[in-house]
Amino acid sequence: MPVENEEKTVEVRGLPEEVDKELLSLYFTNKRRSGGGPLVSVEKKGDHAFLVFEEAEVAMRVLSKEHHVIYNTEITVRRPATKDQRRLLLCGIQPNTCMELLELYVENVMEVDVDSYTLSRLPGRDAVLIHLNQPLATDFYSLSNEISKKPLDGSAFTLEQIDQTDSILVENLHPGVTVRMLTLHFEGSQASNQKVKEVVMLSESTARVSFVHFEAVDHILNHPHKLDDATLTVSPYYDFNQPLACQAQSDPSQIGQIVSSDDAAESKVHVLDSVQTQASSPPVDIVGIDIQSSQQMALANVNSNMEDIEIVDRNMEEGTEVRPETHLVDIAILDSVKLKLFQMSTLSQNIHQTHPNINMLIKDDAISLTGLDKQALEQLQTTIVNFLGEMAQATLTVGTEKAKFLEHDEVREKLLQTFTQLGITAVYTVVHKVVMVTSLSQELAGQACAWLTSQLCAFCIPVEKEYECMLYSEEWSAFVQTLGLCSARVTEDGRNVDVLTLKGLENEKRSKVTEFLLTPIEQEKFIAMEPGMLKYVQMYFHQLMSDMTEVVILLIETKALCGLRIQGLAGHCQNAQELLQSMVSSVYTKTLTVNRPGAARFLVEMEGTSILNEMRAKFQVCISLDKVHWAPLQSQDIFEVAWKLMSHRNFQKVASARTAASLHSASTDNGASAQGSEEEDDEDLDLYTAGDTGVLMDGMMLDDASASPSSMKSGLGAMGLDEQNQLSLAIQNSLYCTAEEDDLKRALELSKQQGSYTSYQMTAQHSMPRCHSTLLEDIKAANMAQVTVFAGVDSDLIRSDIALGKKVSLRQVEERMEQNGLKDMSEFHHQCVLAIKRKHAVEIQTQGNILTVSGFKDFVAEALPDVRLLLSRISSRRNESELLSNIQWARQGIDTSAMTPYSPENILFIENTWRMKEKEMAILLNGQPHIINLVKMQEYSVATGKAVNVVRTVLSGLDLDIDVQEEQCSLLSKLPDVAGVDESSEEFQEVVKNFYSTIEEYHSKIKIIKVEKLENRLLYNQYKLKKASLYQSGIHKEVERTLYHGTSESSVKEICLHGFNRSFCGKNATVYGQGVYFALNSSLSLRETYSPPNRDKLKFVFVAKVLTGDYTLGCNSMKAAPLKESDDIPLRYDSVTDNLNKPSMFVIFNDTQAYPEYLITCQEIHR
Secondary structure: OOOOOHHHEEEEEOOOOOOOHHHHHHHHHOHHHHOOOOEEEEEEEOOEEEEEEOOHHHHHHHHHOOOEEEOOEEEEEEOOOOEEEEEEEEEOOOOOOOHHHHHHHHHHHHOOOHHHEEEEEOOOOOEEEEEEOOOOOOOHHHHHHHHHOOOEOOEOOEEEEEEOOOEEEEEOOOOOOOHHHHHHHHHOOOOOOOOEEEEEEOOOOOEEEEEOOOHHHHHHHOOOOEEOOEEOEEEEOOHHHOOHHHHHHOOOOOOOOEEEOOOOOOOOOOOOHHHHOOOOOOOOOEEEEEEEOHHHHHHHHOOHHHOOOOOOOOOOOOOOOOOOOOEEEEEEEOOHHHHHHHHHOHHHHHHHHHOOOOEEEEOOOEEEEEEOOHHHHHHHHHHHHHHHHHOEEEEEEOOHHHHHHHHOHHHHHHHHHHHHHOOOOEEEEEEOOEEEEEEOOHHHHHHHHHHHHHOEEEEEEEOOHHHHHHHHOHHHHHHHHHHOOEEEEEOOOOOEEEEEEEOOOHHHHHHHHHHHHHOOOEEEEEEEOOHHHHHHHHHHOHHHHHOOOOOEEEEEEOOOOEEEEEEEEHHHHHHHHHHHHHHHHOOEEEEEEEEOOOHHHHHHOHHHHHHHHHHHHHHOEEEEEEEOOOOOOOOOOHHHHHHHHHHHHHHHHHHHHHHHHHHHHHHHOOOOOOOOOHHHHHHHOOOOOOOOOOOEEOOEEOOOOOOOHHHOOHHHOOOOOOHHHHHHHHHHHHHHOOOOHHHHHHHHHHHHHOHHHHHHHHHHHHOOOOHHHHHHHHHHHHHEEEEEEEEOOHHHHHHHHHHHHHHHHHOEEEEEEEOOOHHHOOHHHHHHHHHHHHHHOOEEEEEOOEEEEEEEHHHHHHHHHHHHHHHHHHHHOOOHHHHHHHEEEEEEOOOOOOEEEOOHHHHHHHHHHHHOOOOEEEEEEOOEEEEEEOOOOEEEEOOOOOEEEEEEEEHHHHHHHHHOOHHHHOOOOOOOEEEEOOOOOHHHHHHHHHHHHOOHHHOOOEEEEEEEEEEOHHHHHHHHHHHHHHHHOOOOOOOEEEEEEEEOHHHHHHHHHHOOOHHHOOOOOOOOOOOEEEEOOHHHHOOOOOOOOOOOOEEEEEEEEEEOOOEEEOOOOOOOOOEOOOOOOOOEOOEEEOOOOOOOEEEEOOHHHEEEEEEEEEEEOOO
16 A cells, blocks of 8 residues: 555554454554554555554554454554565566576666676566665666666566565475474574564475564575574565465465464464353453364364365374373453452462362463363363453542542552452552442442442641741652652642541541641752853842842852852742742853954953943843953063973973983893993983983983973083073974984883883873963964853843944954065974964964964054064074075084084074074083073083183185186176076976966966076176175075066177166166166066067066165165165165065165076067
């Protein structure tokens, strides 16, 4: 049948013919009997039906109920069968069509692989069964339509879906296998829903096994099965894929080997005639009486035409002794009350005494009798049925309170005990307000009903007004539960207590209730809440709390506890707590999240606090900042903070590397004393990361890793390191440490074997503070503020959210600054950026050479000076290879005047520190700590206290003095050498890439013809001399830039021979001074004004190295760069520009400040 909603549908099977749709509907809408509820539709077909419930939960409840009985017949409920997605029926096949042709057809039409399906021809039918290994992936109706359009062998095919089956076909059974064995085998599998419904023996080696649930079939098919040393062949069972003989055998009307499986797993057939013959007896709620034996099974199911079928007891093997046959009688009883009454009666005891050879088992819904004497079983069956039929009921209508009282287990137990003492065998049940008393006869039921009425005693206790509050306390509810055999209820007016108890207990219960009401009970209640909620209650509920004079209300706000404490009599406390709790529950609350740079700082400072106060007054809300976290940075020096960050981040790495070296040294000599030179000892020893055990060297003992160098023992003398030098030393090690990860891993593995070093290594690692992670967390906390708002109306929360968002958005600004070299910022500079973000609560982002500062207006203004200071430091940073080629640091020998250069790593470290204007620094030389005084230019050894001189030398100036000889000043001695650059070379690609990166509007209008490299030794040496002089001046800005200069064809040779000549100024432009102009972007040099095309439409642009140095804003009257105003010595700027913040061109007034490096010849493209 079509099912609209499978979740709400239930299939019912095994219905008797007498059951119609109306009775079925009544049963399954009765929640108490079936667990069901309202139905949408009922469709009945033969012995099965489909029910559709209004709710899926009701359908699930019906399915979960184990037993359903209608008309004394147990029925089965389950989910309806769905279409099988893995099996399809292909119909309309000619008998002579070969399987190979069919397989090719299926693979072609269904687009499946040969290993993903199997075909089974159905005997006696024009169809094949398609078994798919995976569920059908395509739409069935589209596939069916496609197959109908593609005939084979002149026949049109149709594709049909198959309902999911609940049965399997079991083959290759051992001849001795019984129905019982099959049932136990398949129900004993792992799944819990594999209950066997029916087993049909189709032949000696074949059987059909049906299950209660469809899901069991797939589980069975997915596992191998072996029974009595025989491997079973298991496949899905369908009526259409079995031979006709098997189908005939599977018809229950034709063979007596159909066996149902119940909880006892016994073979049985239902015999109802014995019950039907007792029509004259009183009506008994009996489902059916099952007499089970092999002979009766055959008689009940085998018709007169099958007299030749031989019934064989499968439990009896050939050649064994014949045992007496055991008979079984089941009397099903639906009424649990009558079953319980039977257990209480003397008949049950008499049966055990008078028939010791008959075993009687009382189940939840039946009485089972087993024994060898069939006649005795039938007599007992008749006796029990008559006994149950004589039972009678009497009803009694009572009030709601009495009905609830009688339902209590302790009351029921007490009354049944009294029944027994009076010699009355009776039980009672309560349904709504009706008490149904059941006994062995109508007379006894009436007596029990009358006596039950006489045992109920009700009385009323008046309550004084001052004690009425006690009736609403938790203590009263707890007290009532302890009374026992008593029900106490406060009347609607609250002035009386109605008490219901059993006869004879009224005085005891009255005295207990009165005593409770007269005993004052002090109580303390506490309502926990958030601090913000407490403030709201204090602000807007203060009048309500002041009116509660019966109790004392205290506001508690500590770190561990926050809320209202209520003290007073129990009843008053209870009332006050409920009232205040309801008021607190009516308060609306919402957390507003502000994700803006510096949001937390803004809200806790004056302007943000003023905005929040304005919102409190305007919207009548309470605003809590408990989740807003901001604290000013302790140190205001961003460079000091950055240095500390570098030390904390890298000190652990230094310690690990040094520890690894120490461990490696210890492992090589197996714990013996280290032998070797003093230099080797120095390299292996880390004076700043020694563990708890200490390390002895030259009579000096070091404390643990957390101790600073200034805390060393007196063996270090007065030259201990201060904190700044410690940080400098840690940064040096972190930047230039060469320890590899593999070496460190090996050292850590060795530390596990060397017990004495394990503590050393762990101490060095775990003693480091987590300052860097803390700084990042602080920045994150500063940029996100969670404000909790409490309001009496939901709309006030929305208005507050909108208002706060607008106020914050209006105060957001953004400042951009340009600085070359931002792409190559060092780790130290990145830490400076973090320090600025943390200090001022702003956001800083870099993209290319653009640095953007965003956040609240006041905070951005505060941050700009620090940003400019950082940019000046960045601009003064030199390229490492350039520094090493131009600068050298050397130290004087202790006993000689010879100068020994520092290592390249140390030169870089010393030079960068010197350029940061530091007065002194700490450095490790050969594993020993030293201090270099950059003012006195002296190096001190911390260990020995000896000092030597250090010298800083500018190498480029010395080299130029040697390189530039007199004879080289003549143009005749060295003519410029011009060579074309190979287009496949990296040099060509780099020049072209930089040229096109700034070509802007000319990107699709210009093509490069060639790139030539100029080598004019005279011009280059002059340029190097000028460059060295700028370096010696110690300027902090970027000295050299790569710029572009467009010119005409006639000027190309002049520039190649003589360089850029300011004497020709005014030829193209003098807006910013009478000098030589260079452009930052190639697009500016390509303009017609600067590079006019020749007759062949060719344009010429030089790529030049230009020493821009310190620059200022230019004007058209300048014939030389202006003087610097701040210097006492009259020094001029090195160049001028069009815009100080974002220059696009530079002007130089000294011809040696530029060197033409490449000449790019290009051509305009006309489209």
